Amino acid sequence: MGNRKVAIVGGGIAGVGAAWSLDRAGYEVQLFEKASALGGNAKTFRWTVENGYAESPLLVIAWPERYYHNYHLLLDALGLGRTTLPISYFVRSPDGDFRQDGESTLDKRFVGQFKRWRRLVAFVSRVCDFFLPKDRHDSIYHFSFFNPMNVIPLYWMARLFGISKDFWHEIFVPVHCATFITTSMKRIPAVILPILESIVPLEKPCRMGTWDGPPRRVFERMTAAFAERVHTDHKITRVARENACFVLEDSKGRRYEADKVVFACDAHSVLDALESPTWLQQLLFSHSQYVDDVDPTFSKFVVHSDASIFPDAQRDEITSNFNTYVELDGKGSLECTFVLSSRYPGLNQYGVPMLVTFNSDKPIDKVQARIDLPRANHTLCLRNLLIMTAMRFLQGKNDIFYCGTFTTPEGGHDLSFMSGLVAARAIGAPYPLRANNPEALADFHQMQRMMLGRALPD
Ligand SMILES: Cc1cc2nc3c(=O)[nH]c(=O)nc-3n(C[C@H](O)[C@H](O)[C@H](O)COP(=O)(O)OP(=O)(O)OC[C@H]3O[C@@H](n4cnc5c(N)ncnc54)[C@H](O)[C@@H]3O)c2cc1C
Numbered sequence: 001m002g003n004r005k006v007a008i009v010g011g012g013i014a015g016v017g018a019a020w021s022l023d024r025a026g027y028e029v030q031l032f033e034k035a036s037a038l039g040g041n042a043k044t045f046r047w048t049v050e051n052g053y054a055e056s057p058l059l060v061i062a063w064p065e066r067y068y069h070n071y072h073l074l075l076d077a078l079g080l081g082r083t084t085l086p087i088s089y090f091v092r093s094p095d096g097d098f099r100q101d102g103e104s105t106l107d108k109r110f111v112g113q114f115k116r117w118r119r120l121v122a123f124v125s126r127v128c129d130f131f132l133p134k135d136r137h138d139s140i141y142h143f144s145f146f147n148p149m150n151v152i153p154l155y156w157m158a159r160l161f162g163i164s165k166d167f168w169h170e171i172f173v174p175v176h177c178a179t180f181i182t183t184s185m186k187r188i189p190a191v192i193l194p195i196l197e198s199i200v201p202l203e204k205p206c207r208m209g210t211w212d213g214p215p216r217r218v219f220e221r222m223t224a225a226f227a228e229r230v231h232t233d234h235k236i237t238r239v240a241r242e243n244a245c246f247v248l249e250d251s252k253g254r255r256y257e258a259d260k261v262v263f264a265c266d267a268h269s270v271l272d273a274l275e276s277p278t279w280l281q282q283l284l285f286s287h288s289q290y291v292d293d294v295d296p297t298f299s300k301f302v303v304h305s306d307a308s309i310f311p312d313a314q315r316d317e318i319t320s321n322f323n324t325y326v327e328l329d330g331k332g333s334l335e336c337t338f339v340l341s342s343r344y345p346g347l348n349q350y351g352v353p354m355l356v357t358f359n360s361d362k363p364i365d366k367v368q369a370r371i372d373l374p375r376a377n378h379t380l381c382l383r384n385l386l387i388m389t390a391m392r393f394l395q396g397k398n399d400i401f402y403c404g405t406f407t408t409p410e411g412g413h414d415l416s417f418m419s420g421l422v423a424a425r426a427i428g429a430p431y432p433l434r435a436n437n438p439e440a441l442a443d444f445h446q447m448q449r450m451m452l453g454r455a456l457p458d
Pocket residue numbers: 009010011012013014015032033034035039040041042059060061062063181234235236237264265266269273298376377403404405411412413414416
């Protein structure tokens with residue numbers, strides 16, 4: 001069993017996915033997470049309510065069911081259930097409200113703009129269809145290098161189709177800021193539009209998949225077989241080769257040995273930890289761009305129960321019918337609140353507003369936590385797509401592997417989970433899920449092509 005000790009740095013779904021797969025294949029894994037709990041962005045929060053507590057997800061809340069083939073197989077394998085969540089947005093701007101119902105002031109004001117939007121969606125979909133394989137299944141993993149929409153920004157296409165700056169700032173950005181975790185969207189490539197519209201259509205509310213309980217159960221079950229080798233509160237600060245093995249050191253000076261290392265954290269933490277990075281590691285990791293590098297809107301948030309932040313006249317409507325409330329001020333700044341208690345299964349029974357607010361300058365009362373969110377999501381831009389593509393030249397070099405959001409085209413739970421499975425596969429672990437699901441398997445193969453440049457034999 002030589003060469004079988006693998007250290008994994010980062011306990012989000014990518015790192016835990018890699019560890020779970022490697023453990024099942026007989027590797028001896030050690031999992032290091034700097035926070036006090038596993039989960040990464042898929043945090044579980046414990047709300048103080050009358051006579052006790054209630055648990056809920058906080059940031060990673062839901063997913064597009066038609067695309068998460070592998071994540072669904074994972075939940076099945078863990079014996080965990082899922083349900084669906086209705087998703088709807090309330091946008092308030094100085095010019096009026098938008099509620100995706102065709103009736104609100106901004107719906108009416110932008111009727112002509114919505115028609116142009118539909119034309120744009122149809123056009124970009126036709127171009128993408130032309131370049132994609134004809135027999136593909138519903139997938140977020142397939143793309144063609146030759147599609148010009150990869151390099152043309154969606155904003156340019158929108159302007160070309162006569163869509164106004166006002167529509168972009170008052171409708172598109174507020175609705176999709178929670179999708180991309182940024183308000184800075186002018187460089188998002190147009191290729192994303194057909195998938196985006198199929199997940200969160202701009203004009204009407206939708207439904208997404210979610211857990212039927214707190215997400216922490218996923219991480220607990222995935223690590224149950226090697227729980228004694230899960231090290232939370234361990235921030236890895238140094239990874240160096242000493243003699244024949246790696247030595248990992250954390251911020252408290254604790255040292256661990258391993259034969260191979262999987263980095264499942266953000267690119268900058270990788271660079272900070274590597275004792276002697278090569279020029280390519282320097283180049284790729286130092287240029288990896290995160291949303292908070294360009295836009296501070298989502299870099300910290302407040303968890304609270306203070307519904308007085310909503311306008312008086314619509315407060316009841318927002319707290320009972322909408323998942324996301326976005327308020328624009330006259331200067332282009334945007335406040336965003338996830339209204340978890342409105343529709344998340346089982347939460348409205350407590351009669352307590354459960355709110356997560358980003359970028360508010362209002363005084364907020366009834367605060368349960370204030371949390372910083374550094375480098376939680378990378379940006380969707382050409383630069384990061386090039387870095388992702390170039391990562392294949394680093395994967396496995398000197399027994400170091402990489403997974404997590406910066407190794408994938410876009411932030412998404414299925415993508416990160418899949419990146420962990422691919423890192424594990426590159427080390428030697430076989431595909432750990434039910435192999436008779438052709439769509440899931442096709443996504444796994446495609447993710448290998450994106451991360452490794454080729455699909456390894458099953
Ligand atoms: C606000 C927000 C909302 C989102 N909502 C959704 C959603 O609803 N649905 C969806 O599909 N996706 C959503 N995403 C995308 C989501 O981030 C991914 O789906 C996925 O959870 C990312 O997993 P990961 O393991 O790649 O990274 P992370 O979850 O970021 O995990 C990386 C882990 O590495 C740890 N780490 C970093 N440095 C070190 C170190 N030096 N030593 C040890 N540990 C370290 C971090 O603490 C962290 O736990 C959202 C993202 C954000 C930011």
